[in-house]
Amino acid sequence: MIGKLNHVAIAVPDLEAASRTYRDVLGAQVSAPQSVVEHGVTVVFVQLDNTKIELLHPLGGKSPIQGFLDKNPSGGIHHICYEVPDIIAARERLKASGARVLGDGEPKIGAHGNPVLFLHPKDFNGALVELEQA
Ligand SMILES: C[C@@H](C(=O)O)C(=O)SCCNC(=O)CCNC(=O)[C@H](O)C(C)(C)COP(=O)(O)OP(=O)(O)OC[C@H]1O[C@@H](n2cnc3c(N)ncnc32)[C@H](O)[C@@H]1OP(=O)(O)O
Numbered sequence: 001m002i003g004k005l006n007h008v009a010i011a012v013p014d015l016e017a018a019s020r021t022y023r024d025v026l027g028a029q030v031s032a033p034q035s036v037v038e039h040g041v042t043v044v045f046v047q048l049d050n051t052k053i054e055l056l057h058p059l060g061g062k063s064p065i066q067g068f069l070d071k072n073p074s075g076g077i078h079h080i081c082y083e084v085p086d087i088i089a090a091r092e093r094l095k096a097s098g099a100r101v102l103g104d105g106e107p108k109i110g111a112h113g114n115p116v117l118f119l120h121p122k123d124f125n126g127a128l129v130e131l132e133q134a
C-alpha cells in the first residue's frame, strides 16, 4: 500500500536558524518559509535528490507540534510521510486493522496541495506517520 518516502519532518525551535544550517552548513536547496494555517505550522522544504526534509515550526496558538517541541526543546524528528495512491482506500484499510487515524479522519490538503492524513505514533512503533495521496 505505501509507496515512496515523500518527506521526513523535523520540528525546530528556530526556523531561520534551521534553514541556515541546511543551506549554509549542509549545502542544501532550501525554500522560503510557507505558512500552512490549516495545519498550524510554518514549513521550510529542503529539497534533496530523492526526497524532501520538512522543517516545521508552530503557527498559531493551537499548533499540533507545540507539545512535541515543549518535550523536545532543541527540536527532533517529528514524522515520516509515505505516499499512497488512494488515501480513502488507505484510511479504510488502516481503520479495519485497528490503527488510529488522527483528527476527524477526513483528509486535509497538505503543504504540497495533496490530501494527507496522520496515524497515531503509538500504533507505528513510536513514529508519527503521515500519508499523502500522490
Ligand atoms: C503541513 C503538513 C504536510 O506535510 O503537508 C504537515 O506535516 S503538518 C504537521 C503537524 N501536524 C500534525 O502533527 C497532525 C497530527 N498530530 C497530532 O494529531 C498530534 O500531534 C499527536 C500526534 C496526536 C500528538 O498530540 P499531543 O502532542 O497533544 O499528544 P500527547 O502529548 O498527548 O502525546 C501522546 C503520546 O504521543 C507522543 N507523541 C506526540 N507527538 C509525537 C511525535 N511526533 N512522534 C512520536 N511520538 C509523539 C507523546 O510523547 C506521548 O507519548 P507518551 O504518552 O509516551 O509521553
Ligand SMILES: [Co+2]
Residues within 6 Å of the ligand: 007, 009, 054, 079, 081, 130
Ligand atoms: Co508533513
